[in-house]
Amino acid sequence: MAKENKAVITLFGATGDLAQRKLYPSLFNLYQKGYLAEHFALLGTSRRPVSDEEFQAMVEKSISGIDEVQAGNAQAFAKHFFYQSHDVTKPEHYEVLKERLEKLDEQFETEGNRLFYMSMAPQFFGTIALNLKKQALLTDDGFNRLVIEKPFGRDFASAKALNDELSQTFKEDQIFRIDHYLGKEMIQNIEALRFGNTIIESLWNNRYIDNIQVTLSEKLGVEERAGYYDHSGALRDMVQNHIMQVVAQLAMEQPVAFTDSDVRVEKIKALRSLRLYTPSEAASNFVRGQYDAGADNPDYRHEDGVDPQSNTETFVAAKLMFDNYRWSGVPFYVRTGKKLADKFTRIDVVFRKPLIDIFANPRMASEQSLKSNVLTIYVEPQSGFALRVNAKTAGQGFQTEPVDLEYMQNDSSKKEAPEPYERLFHDALEGNHTNFASWSEIAYAWKFVDVVRKLWDIEEPQFPNYTPGTMGPAASDELLARDGRAWVYNLNH
């Protein structure tokens, strides 16, 4: 039985793309499941004038694509939505907001619980938080929480400045920094796999693991987001946040208990032990790329909205090292990019080969060699995992071949899994921080990434350097080849 969450949600950026594509459908799913019911309201804000009725129609339209809408639910849901034209830079506008929130609190009996969601350009995040405090929009009786979208800063200094601003209004345990990768079913499964299985956790260290590979691959280019992306690039857009969060979950020690505070402690410890590169180490352990023209696309520099001289990277590959007892000597190879071969996210954990390969005994005149065991976590588009083991090939002789022990979620279990934003909204309403990034995690991630960014900002790259539809520049393969390794997923798969 779903527990109802009571709150008034104030959404900054209510007419924006994210709100309409992701946030309203996620809230609607929570409503259909009973996590939101009678005691919730959403006050949407942005500058343009929109009436409550027009806003409700916008919300209904945004959820119209959802399957299995229970009769009448869409209209009943939309009736919880209200709109206030509001310029976040104008302090006097917050007074009106305050009055409306108080009325909604009373009307929907939300017990003073307030959730403020910043879904707008990041330069406004600090201003909004300061005004919420100055104009006393936080309540004394219920909870006051802030959900904040990415990006959280452009580097450590700007992230710290933002965090300092937010901290004047909200304490760390009131801030929920969104990283939608943490809302993905199979990313959450990392913890279940590791800490729910003796056979996995007992091997999860440098005695048995040779290397770990994380790939976040995209088939699309920058599309209509060039304005943002050209000032960001793959390092800031994907590595500093999503990849760092995934890697922290793979590397962390077992938390004392599966609670948000215990998980945070371990993720922070893991990120603290991530080796901070010198500029020359960064140069040899990071690869950047920018896509060339393809059969149906211009090269990146000729995309709409991109600076024709742009040195923004659309691809990053890197080798990360953790200096701690568990991971000493084990490289974590990561890569992400746009216009690659396919859209998928996967993690490959490559185990060491047996110390002695008795099947390669020359007396048996065998040419074969055992393959490494690989645990692959398929995050998307399929959800599941596979363990590659060596088995005897059926037949007269004695040959071995790799076979996969596989678990893939079927359509019905996939349907059970909420969308990341639905899950994260629910967590924030429940006050559960497990799937949100803490300030310390963000700070360590920026410090790590800043070294690379500074280096790349002063060195002229040889762009473009990869063909759309491939897995990035040749240097990405060379990064592993020089260690005698290769990406488990390559174009032959």
Ligand SMILES: NC(=O)C1=CN([C@@H]2O[C@H](COP(=O)(O)OP(=O)(O)OC[C@H]3O[C@@H](n4cnc5c(N)ncnc54)[C@H](OP(=O)(O)O)[C@@H]3O)[C@@H](O)[C@H]2O)C=CC1
């Ligand atoms: N869209 C996406 O897929 C993703 C977005 N994000 C993040 O989510 C956030 C929102 O992105 P997105 O929805 O795409 O942005 P949009 O540009 O689509 O929307 C911006 C919103 O902010 C409002 N706005 C702009 N200026 C002001 C102002 N001065 N005062 C009040 N409201 C204002 C706009 O309405 P109006 O002009 O009427 O004021 C609009 O509602 C960003 O932080 C982005 O990085 C993160 C991941 C994915």
Ligand SMILES: O=C1O[C@H](COP(=O)(O)O)[C@@H](O)[C@H](O)[C@H]1O
């Ligand atoms: O945060 C972002 O993520 C998307 C990729 O997310 P996914 O869930 O589709 O894998 C990426 O396209 C975008 O550039 C980035 O801002």
